[in-house]
Amino acid sequence: MVISIAVHGAPYASAGSRTALRFAESALRLGHRIHRVFFYHDGVLAAAGQGVAPQDEEDLHASWVRLGESHGVELAVCIANALKRGMLDEAERERYEKDVATAHPAFTIVGLGQLIEAMTASDRFVTFAA
């Protein structure tokens, strides 16, 4: 089955980012395909590549990167929510002439159309609220 996921909550502030990760890992283990994870609202902060998690806590950003890279899962970040929270990839950094690209390259910055596409292209769509 093809599944897409939306994550609305910020890592650490909301439980949703971690719940979504565990759900995605189980779905992949059970043989499903994750078409896209769409990070929306504060959820976009999962892309923050400069965060350092305490040693006794799960690094949620690193877990998302691992999920994306080892299973070919698209990690899509809503552009409108990302820019105003300072989450920029290299292209946006250049466009707005900022000093640093803050989003890890495993995440792609996309428009809202990709949320709709994920809904129509997947058998199931699961939203993890903040």
Next chain:
Amino acid sequence: MVNKPAAWEGCHPLLDAEDAVLLIEDGTYLAQQALSGATLYALEPDIRARGLSQRIHSNIRPASFDDFVRLVESCERVVTWSA
């Protein structure tokens, strides 16, 4: 899916008997009482994280993350209720 106790009030009147409700995160606090209207599940790791294991009502079934995925498989649409 219900992720906060306050979300139950919005969700409950719309339930059909053939629906399944999965309580997750702080929504698992709801599992201490008898809820009705659908088949009810509560995410087991979230129950344990909140120290609720001995307080779960008998009509609520504990669910692992694999069970969560199977529920999503079996339900054509998944609606998230949050407060």
